[in-house]
Amino acid sequence: MSAPTLTPTRPEPSAPGAALTQRRSRPGEVAFRLAMQSCLVIAFGVLASLLAWVLIKGWNRLDSRLWTEMPTGLTSRLDGAGVQSALVGTLWIISLVAVICLPIGILSAIYLEEYADNTRWYNRLLELNIQNLAGVPSIIFGILGLGIIARALGLGFTVITAAIVLSLLVLPVVIIATREAIRAVPQSIRQASYALGATKWQTVSRQVLPSAVPGIATGSILALSRAIGEAAPLIVLGAVTFITFNPDGLDSAYTALPIQIYTFITRPQAEFAELAAGAIVLLLAIVLVMNSIAIFVRNRFEKRW
Amino acid sequence: MTYQPLHRRPKNESEVRTVNPDTTSRPAVNIAGVGAQPVAGHQPRAAAPVMELSGVSVYYGAYEAVRGTSMPIQEKQITAMIGPSGCGKSTILRSLNRMNDLIPGARVTGSVTYHGQDLYAKDVDPIEVRRRIGMVFQKPNPFPKSIYDNVAYGPRVTGMKVANMDDLVEKALRDAALWDEVKDKLKSSGLSLSGGQQQRLCIARTIAVKPEIILMDEPCSALDPIATAKIEDLMFELSNDYTIVIVTHNMQQAARVSHYTSFFTAEVDEKQERHGRLVEFTNTSKLFTNPTDKRTEDYITGRFG
Amino acid sequence: MTTSTQSAGSVAGNSLRRGRRRPIESIVQVLLVAAALVSIVTTVGIVIALADPTIEFFQQVSLVEFFTTTSWTPTFAQKAYGVLPLVSATLVVTAIALIIAVPIGLGSAIYLSEYAKPATRRVLKPIIELLAGVPTVVYGFVALFALNPLLQKWWPTDNGPGFQNLLIAGIAMGIMIVPTIASISEDSMAAVPRSLREGAYALASTKMQVSTRVVVPAAISGIVAAVVLGVSRAVGETMIVTIAGGLTSDRVVFNPLEGAATMTAFIANISSGDIPVGSLDYDSVFAVGALLFLITFALNAVSIRMVRRFREVYE
Numbered sequence: 001m002s003a004p005t006l007t008p009t010r011p012e013p014s015a016p017g018a019a020l021t022q023r024r025s026r027p028g029e030v031a032f033r034l035a036m037q038s039c040l041v042i043a044f045g046v047l048a049s050l051l052a053w054v055l056i057k058g059w060n061r062l063d064s065r066l067w068t069e070m071p072t073g074l075t076s077r078l079d080g081a082g083v084q085s086a087l088v089g090t091l092w093i094i095s096l097v098a099v100i101c102l103p104i105g106i107l108s109a110i111y112l113e114e115y116a117d118n119t120r121w122y123n124r125l126l127e128l129n130i131q132n133l134a135g136v137p138s139i140i141f142g143i144l145g146l147g148i149i150a151r152a153l154g155l156g157f158t159v160i161t162a163a164i165v166l167s168l169l170v171l172p173v174v175i176i177a178t179r180e181a182i183r184a185v186p187q188s189i190r191q192a193s194y195a196l197g198a199t200k201w202q203t204v205s206r207q208v209l210p211s212a213v214p215g216i217a218t219g220s221i222l223a224l225s226r227a228i229g230e231a232a233p234l235i236v237l238g239a240v241t242f243i244t245f246n247p248d249g250l251d252s253a254y255t256a257l258p259i260q261i262y263t264f265i266t267r268p269q270a271e272f273a274e275l276a277a278g279a280i281v282l283l284l285a286i287v288l289v290m291n292s293i294a295i296f297v298r299n300r301f302e303k304r305w
Numbered sequence: 306m307t308y309q310p311l312h313r314r315p316k317n318e319s320e321v322r323t324v325n326p327d328t329t330s331r332p333a334v335n336i337a338g339v340g341a342q343p344v345a346g347h348q349p350r351a352a353a354p355v356m357e358l359s360g361v362s363v364y365y366g367a368y369e370a371v372r373g374t375s376m377p378i379q380e381k382q383i384t385a386m387i388g389p390s391g392c393g394k395s396t397i398l399r400s401l402n403r404m405n406d407l408i409p410g411a412r413v414t415g416s417v418t419y420h421g422q423d424l425y426a427k428d429v430d431p432i433e434v435r436r437r438i439g440m441v442f443q444k445p446n447p448f449p450k451s452i453y454d455n456v457a458y459g460p461r462v463t464g465m466k467v468a469n470m471d472d473l474v475e476k477a478l479r480d481a482a483l484w485d486e487v488k489d490k491l492k493s494s495g496l497s498l499s500g501g502q503q504q505r506l507c508i509a510r511t512i513a514v515k516p517e518i519i520l521m522d523e524p525c526s527a528l529d530p531i532a533t534a535k536i537e538d539l540m541f542e543l544s545n546d547y548t549i550v551i552v553t554h555n556m557q558q559a560a561r562v563s564h565y566t567s568f569f570t571a572e573v574d575e576k577q578e579r580h581g582r583l584v585e586f587t588n589t590s591k592l593f594t595n596p597t598d599k600r601t602e603d604y605i606t607g608r609f610g
Numbered sequence: 611m612t613t614s615t616q617s618a619g620s621v622a623g624n625s626l627r628r629g630r631r632r633p634i635e636s637i638v639q640v641l642l643v644a645a646a647l648v649s650i651v652t653t654v655g656i657v658i659a660l661a662d663p664t665i666e667f668f669q670q671v672s673l674v675e676f677f678t679t680t681s682w683t684p685t686f687a688q689k690a691y692g693v694l695p696l697v698s699a700t701l702v703v704t705a706i707a708l709i710i711a712v713p714i715g716l717g718s719a720i721y722l723s724e725y726a727k728p729a730t731r732r733v734l735k736p737i738i739e740l741l742a743g744v745p746t747v748v749y750g751f752v753a754l755f756a757l758n759p760l761l762q763k764w765w766p767t768d769n770g771p772g773f774q775n776l777l778i779a780g781i782a783m784g785i786m787i788v789p790t791i792a793s794i795s796e797d798s799m800a801a802v803p804r805s806l807r808e809g810a811y812a813l814a815s816t817k818m819q820v821s822t823r824v825v826v827p828a829a830i831s832g833i834v835a836a837v838v839l840g841v842s843r844a845v846g847e848t849m850i851v852t853i854a855g856g857l858t859s860d861r862v863v864f865n866p867l868e869g870a871a872t873m874t875a876f877i878a879n880i881s882s883g884d885i886p887v888g889s890l891d892y893d894s895v896f897a898v899g900a901l902l903f904l905i906t907f908a909l910n911a912v913s914i915r916m917v918r919r920f921r922e923v924y925e
């Protein structure tokens with residue numbers, strides 16, 4: 001190349017030595033940052049103040065009555081009312097969900113991750129099916145329960161029907177979380193186990209699953225906590241009545257916390273709102289504590305390979 | 306055995322070197338004719354350096370990654386930085402256009418001047434700095450946008466007054482020796498190109514902003530020898546118009562393309578912490594044939610690193 | 611497996627033939643397949659549960675009447691089965707929810723991913739995930755008893771929002787979806803490789819330019835998936851609209867200050883009363899359920915496809 005000429009790709013004449021110190025003011029930059037920041041502040045502010053409002057609203061009901069007394073539909077008995085039957089109903093349902101849903105969910109995930117040949121159309125269909133189920137509205141599961149489980153199978157409006165419906169509802173959550181946890185276990189661990197002569201199930205049960213426990217635990221707790229908060233499918237399953245006794249078996253009638261809250265809310269008398277708020281605080285305490293444990297377990301114990 | 310500078314010499318050096326017959330293993334890239342570049346056309350000059358580092362140390366938190374680096378960057382020359390991994394050459398490179406600002410806790414002491422202005426002065430705008438001092442990365446990182454939009458991105462964000470964007474894109478792509486390969490598919494994704502093409506796209510993207518200096522952080526380490534040869538050719542072409550600083554762990558590459566070379570190494574201090582340190586800076590042919598420091602000699606002759 | 615070489619193992623006479631039975635392995639396999647089939651059975655069950663009454667319903671109500679007439683009054687003496695009022699109420703609530711949730715959720719995600727200090731992010735991200743787990747009945751409650759009274763108090767004109775209305779249901783639903791949209795879009799922004807950001811910064815981009823022109827476009831399929839998931843949740847959400855959205859369905863309501871029943875609110879309302887099995891009213895629950903299922907099915911398909919595309923680019 002000959003003597004330097006100003007070709008278009010050459011630095012602009014002003015560039016060398018041009019002052020770097022003339023900081024261009026960038027008002028848009030500041031405004032954008034502020035806008036993004038206020039989104040976060042609004043999101044947290046609104047959610048926090050709503051939760052605080054519920055706490056204040058229900059403050060007078062936050063005593064032992066909440067779990068020692070039964071619900072009522074009468075304003076005159078409101079003072080001595082609580083949500084014991086709903087709390088016990090929720091505990092029944094959630095224990096059953098754990099028993100029904102977790103084994104099925106974890107075994108499904110093991111099948112998909114360790115056994116299924118995902119070039120086969122039926123396994124891909126299975127996978128798509130689970131992803132889709134995860135997005136089906138909960139009230140549709142209520143319809144499933146109403147049409148098939150309660151009526152066609154004749155299980156009626158009982159604790160076991162509710163538990164089966166909620167188990168199916170949160171099954172995808174357990175499967176997806178467990179699959180991710182299993183997938184995170186490196187292949188080298190499996191190969192090492194096979195190389196020592198282990199069978200497939202020995203490898204899965206003694207090497208893969210123990211390493212995946214934190215992820216599976218997180219997914220399981222999140223799933224159970226979601227099942228605790230669900231009201232819509234139970235409404236369709238006819239759970240909206242005042243039940244003043246605790247369930248005593250799988251075929252017992254029941255109520256549950258979110259359903260009881262809904263029933264209080266739909267009472268025209270304003271006094272019920274206070275009791276609803278108290279019950280919400282109880283429900284939130286259970287759900288948020290479970291979710292915190294789940295998130296803590298995930299962030300703390302999950303191995304980074 | 307010493308590495309021969311194959312065709313680049315400092316432009317202000319008149320001494321002519323003879324080819325050392327000991328050079329037995331010519332790098333594979335010579336197949337592509339890299340070594341055949343003419344050296345003519347460079348005016349010897351001894352201008353003030355365009356950038357100057359003095360006593361530059363870079364810290365990550367309390368950890369001093371590189372200590373006390375002083376060297377000049379000569380205008381329209383190619384300055385190479387070589388050394389074993391972890392010697393801080395990339396860290397120093399990133400301090401030249403304030404990319405280290407993006408790493409939380411990173412801190413630079415000493416002074417880096419550009420046309421006499423301290424890059425780290427309080428009122429210097431890092432974005433203005435990066436407009437004048439561009440960077441090409443180790444792994445090609447085209448945006449997931451069209452080839453055209455990749456090149457037009459810089460002029461758009463920097464608010465350059467562009468009469469005709471098409472012309473500017475074409476010019477940048479031509480200057481990056483990529484135009485003939487992509488002129489018919491400017492609308493396809495930058496990610497659809499091969500690795501070497503992607504890297505040239507990244508170079509085109511950089512020169513479209515018309516910087517004065519281009520920093521290259523091991524630009525060929527992810528590429529095959531043919532693609533490497535093309536980039537090296539390109540660097541030589543670009544040095545007519547741009548000042549180039551290149552980090553490489555490939556000594557042959559430094560010897561082939563650069564006019565000046567700095568050799569960095571890592572020292573372990575009494576606390577068993579590694580610190581990068583500049584050992585020697587001189588013109589490339591001298592560094593590779595007659596290094597003054599024993600450590601440089603050990604490194605380039607393969608006794609270390 | 612072959613037996614071409616004699617086993618040199620310490621156990622004499624061991625061959626490499628598949629002689630050994632491993633009953634546990636077989637049992638396990640059967641169990642695993644059975645478990646995996648449960649989710650297939652669930653979907654089949656949903657389809658059967660919906661299909662049978664829906665078919666019966668459409669034997670008495672024509673598809674034309676269902677999709678074109680504008681009154682839905684199965685519980686009135688004058689019965690009408692035009693689903694449009696339920697659909698329009700669902701659309702209005704979903705639109706309001708999105709208007710609130712998309713900007714706030716995306717803005718929060720951008721701030722967390724691009725601006726917040728790592729320590730801030732480490733604290734706030736789990737809290738957002740935690741808030742995504744608040745039961746929806748809680749949002750219904752605060753919508754009815756906290757937000758709507760405020761809205762009525764602050765409303766500038768006389769004909770303000772009613773006791774139940776679509777606006778407040780939409781607002782509450784928007785608040786509910788924010789954590790979901792924020793969390794998933796933040797995940798997808800965090801997955802954008804650092805090298806892209808560095809490339810943009812090296813071209814003298816400002817932080818805003820990096821965020822809006824590089825990170826958001828690169829994460830767009832994840833962001834779209836988050837929004838679609840938000841839509842899907844809004845369309846399928848029941849408790850908020852049942853509690854705060856109103857029950858009117860005898861005409862199409864577009865005015866958000868009025869109350870109107872969404873598809874889910876209708877299902878919840880009518881099934882909490884006593885309806886005789888096999889009656890047209892009973893079947894109408896399933897017909898609306900089937901429509902809801904199809905809508906969310908389509909939304910899920912879009913979302914799944916988007917997530918897949920997003921994974922293809924960076925994994």
